Amino acid sequence: MKSHKTWSTPVVPEESRSIPCALCGGEAFEVYLSCEGFSYLRCTACHLAQINPQPLKGAVEARYQQEYLAYELANERNFLALQDRSLKDAGFTDIETRFLPQGRSSLLDVGCATGALLESLRNRGWKVRGIEIGLPSADYARQVRNLEVYSLSLAENRFPAETFDVVLASHLIEHLNDPANFVREVYRILRSGGYFLITTPNIAGFQARLFKSRWRSAIFDHLYLFSVKTLSQLLVKNGFRIEKVITWGGLAAGTAPKPIKWIFDRAAKRLGFGDVMLIKSVKTL
Numbered sequence: 001m002k003s004h005k006t007w008s009t010p011v012v013p014e015e016s017r018s019i020p021c022a023l024c025g026g027e028a029f030e031v032y033l034s035c036e037g038f039s040y041l042r043c044t045a046c047h048l049a050q051i052n053p054q055p056l057k058g059a060v061e062a063r064y065q066q067e068y069l070a071y072e073l074a075n076e077r078n079f080l081a082l083q084d085r086s087l088k089d090a091g092f093t094d095i096e097t098r099f100l101p102q103g104r105s106s107l108l109d110v111g112c113a114t115g116a117l118l119e120s121l122r123n124r125g126w127k128v129r130g131i132e133i134g135l136p137s138a139d140y141a142r143q144v145r146n147l148e149v150y151s152l153s154l155a156e157n158r159f160p161a162e163t164f165d166v167v168l169a170s171h172l173i174e175h176l177n178d179p180a181n182f183v184r185e186v187y188r189i190l191r192s193g194g195y196f197l198i199t200t201p202n203i204a205g206f207q208a209r210l211f212k213s214r215w216r217s218a219i220f221d222h223l224y225l226f227s228v229k230t231l232s233q234l235l236v237k238n239g240f241r242i243e244k245v246i247t248w249g250g251l252a253a254g255t256a257p258k259p260i261k262w263i264f265d266r267a268a269k270r271l272g273f274g275d276v277m278l279i280k281s282v283k284t285l
């Protein structure tokens, strides 16, 4: 079987520094995946996989510029269909049914890219805002879709506390230098009972175990690779209650004959070892 990596910026030398584990603060690591030009280490205490030493925040943010827009535009329709499907599976329609009639409709999509999902949520009655640090993608969302999109990182936007009813972060948290700080900031800006939905690759999934360093999500742009366990721990530790976990994708398209892929995809979804996961959590209190 073949493995196709997802889109990534080329591995280039960047200024980096060694950091303690973002989940447990541990400082003991073992090499987990040796990829071309970089490695993932795994914290020996909590098992969170991370690129460490880690490139500095400025270098990381400089990665997502012009070429990223071309990638996002080329895949926009596929990504939107996937996001719609996974939100539906996570019970997003129930949130809409409860929240929208109560006037709780303020939604933030962090890492909103060209804003395709925000546009479709706006059509369903949400008051939407987005964050996208890739300037060409953010400009596209503002100019073509007339969306309110900010190009600073979440913390730099300094939203007032309890501003949003729902925060979405799809394929975003694995790119961040400090995911713990990010989760705490989402907690602060959510209203009580508000929802935080994170989608990210699942390192405990079947494909990750099979392909190891050739896994399509073991790429230079992913500073962290979470499992359902490590991501749940990060959320619970910072005040969230986990309401639902879904995983999907047993095998990547083109890696196996269709009937075999169908069987694996169904099994992965049922048993929770899918390639990508969505964790739906709620801010308690």
Ligand SMILES: [Zn+2]
Binding pocket: 021, 022, 023, 024, 025, 026, 043, 044, 045, 046, 047, 048
């Ligand atoms: Zn750790």
